[in-house]
Amino acid sequence: MSSPSHSSSMPAFADVLSMIASIPDECHQRRVTHWAKEKYKVEGELEEKVERLEKTLANRDFKVKNLEQNVKLLQNVQVAYNTTKKDFSTSEKKVRILEGNIEAMEKLILEKNQAIKAILSESDDLQKQLEDSEKKNVFYEKEITKLLDEKEQLLEAAKEEESSDESSDDSDDDSDEDSSEDSDDDSESSDESEDSDADDDQTRFVAAATLLRRMESTIEKLEASEEKVKKLTEELESVKKEQQEMESTFTDRHTKLAELATDAQAKYEKCELSKKEMHLHWTRKLDAERLLKEKALKDVSSATRTIDYMKKIMHSENTKFQSLIDEAEKKQVSMTEELKVARDQKLALERKFKKLERAIIAEKDLVIFVQRNQLKELRESERNQCNERLASQDKLVAQMEKTFELQEEIKKLNDKIENLGVEDIESEDEEEEEVKEEKKQEEEAKEQEVEEKKEVDEEEYSSDSSFEPVDEADLYD
Numbered sequence: 001m002s003s004p005s006h007s008s009s010m011p012a013f014a015d016v017l018s019m020i021a022s023i024p025d026e027c028h029q030r031r032v033t034h035w036a037k038e039k040y041k042v043e044g045e046l047e048e049k050v051e052r053l054e055k056t057l058a059n060r061d062f063k064v065k066n067l068e069q070n071v072k073l074l075q076n077v078q079v080a081y082n083t084t085k086k087d088f089s090t091s092e093k094k095v096r097i098l099e100g101n102i103e104a105m106e107k108l109i110l111e112k113n114q115a116i117k118a119i120l121s122e123s124d125d126l127q128k129q130l131e132d133s134e135k136k137n138v139f140y141e142k143e144i145t146k147l148l149d150e151k152e153q154l155l156e157a158a159k160e161e162e163s164s165d166e167s168s169d170d171s172d173d174d175s176d177e178d179s180s181e182d183s184d185d186d187s188e189s190s191d192e193s194e195d196s197d198a199d200d201d202q203t204r205f206v207a208a209a210t211l212l213r214r215m216e217s218t219i220e221k222l223e224a225s226e227e228k229v230k231k232l233t234e235e236l237e238s239v240k241k242e243q244q245e246m247e248s249t250f251t252d253r254h255t256k257l258a259e260l261a262t263d264a265q266a267k268y269e270k271c272e273l274s275k276k277e278m279h280l281h282w283t284r285k286l287d288a289e290r291l292l293k294e295k296a297l298k299d300v301s302s303a304t305r306t307i308d309y310m311k312k313i314m315h316s317e318n319t320k321f322q323s324l325i326d327e328a329e330k331k332q333v334s335m336t337e338e339l340k341v342a343r344d345q346k347l348a349l350e351r352k353f354k355k356l357e358r359a360i361i362a363e364k365d366l367v368i369f370v371q372r373n374q375l376k377e378l379r380e381s382e383r384n385q386c387n388e389r390l391a392s393q394d395k396l397v398a399q400m401e402k403t404f405e406l407q408e409e410i411k412k413l414n415d416k417i418e419n420l421g422v423e424d425i426e427s428e429d430e431e432e433e434e435v436k437e438e439k440k441q442e443e444e445a446k447e448q449e450v451e452e453k454k455e456v457d458e459e460e461y462s463s464d465s466s467f468e469p470v471d472e473a474d475l476y477d
Contacts, residue, residue, distance in 0.1 A: 016036050054338075
């Protein structure tokens with residue numbers, strides 16, 4: 001690199017020495033040769049510095065290109081970060097949906113538990129009723145046995161009295177009239193006592209019969225309550241099985257939800273860590289570039305200072321080498337111009353980089369503005385759809401109120417039909433069948449309208465859920 005620069009701007013060192021050899025004064029010749037050696041030495045050092053500066057400028061251009069590539073890579077990383085953030089937001093939505101499902105499952109389990117508690121309380125009440133009925137049965141059995149014992153005792157007493165009366169009648173036939181009259185009086189009094197005893201027995205028998213009827217009715221009630229208890233126990237077992245299944249599904253879904261949440265959290269933390277590492281890496285690189293720029297500027301300033309110093313030396317030298325000094329000055333001027341050109345190129349590249357950054361920021365602002373407008377439009381559409389849903393729900397409530405009024409009228413008609421006489425039963429049955437048919441037709445029409453409303457609401461909900469709302473935090477990120 002040194003030889004061509006010498007040939008283009010300055011003569012060769014051998015030519016200079018041959019020119020110096022033609023000087024007649026030896027002292028002046030030695031002085032000029034010493035100056036020429038020093039001059040060419042300084043020129044060589046300057047050329048080496050210029051070469052180093054050219055290399056640094058080439059490296060700077062390469063670094064600027066690398067910086068542009070790194071900016072593109074940073075943009076790609078930002079895009080990847082935004083996509084991962086969107087994935088995280090979608091996973092968060094899924095997690096919220098799963099949480100809602102879990103809450104619904106928990107509510108359902110609570111309702112089932114309440115139903116189970118109600119069934120258990122009802123079974124406890126039935127058990128208490130059974131115990132009370134068993135106690136009553138024992139009491140009635142004791143009373144019946146007591147009555148039967150009393151009846152047997154009364155029958156035995158009546159038989160003994162009859163046998164004693166027969167013997168007394170035989171003995172009284174041979175007695176006097178006075179004694180017969182007395183015996184007649186005694187027999188009449190005994191007959192009256194027997195009649196009163198028979199009446200008491202009859203009342204006891206009637207009471208025993210009523211007790212037996214009550215016992216039969218209580219036994220029937222007990223059998224019915226036992227059947228009810230069996231049904232309730234079967235229902236309780238089925239409900240327990242359903243509860244166990246629900247609890248197992250709940251635990252499975254809860255574990256899946258926890259796994260999804262941990263996975264999403266790990267992805268988010270990984271993304272944040274990579275972002276921080278990239279930010280730290282690029283800040284370090286920018287600091288290094290800044291230091292390199294400052295060092296290059298210092299080198300340029302030192303080179304200009306040395307050039308000025310060499311200019312002063314060259315002006316103080318002999319007039320014979322003025323042409324060489326002028327050529328050296330021209331070379332120095334060309335070097336400074338090249339340095340200026342390189343500096344201008346560097347400034348142009350910096351301006352280009354800043355312009356590119358401004359364009360990226362403007363594009364981001366435009367995207368944020370468009371997303372905000374889309375968000376406003378989506379919110380307005382959601383409000384309109386909510387208003388439409390509320391109106392449809394009001395209509396449905398009004399229709400339900402009408403159906404309730406019709407049901408009350410039908411209940412009133414049924415009450416009137418029950419209060420009417422036996423003669424008009426056939427005609428009233430026909431009217432009741434007609435009313436029931438009309439009621440069925442009205443209920444079918446109402447059910448069809450409700451199903452249509454549900455289908456419309458489901459379509460609206462599906463249309464509402466087809467888009468994903470944009471979070472304002474995502475826009476500013």
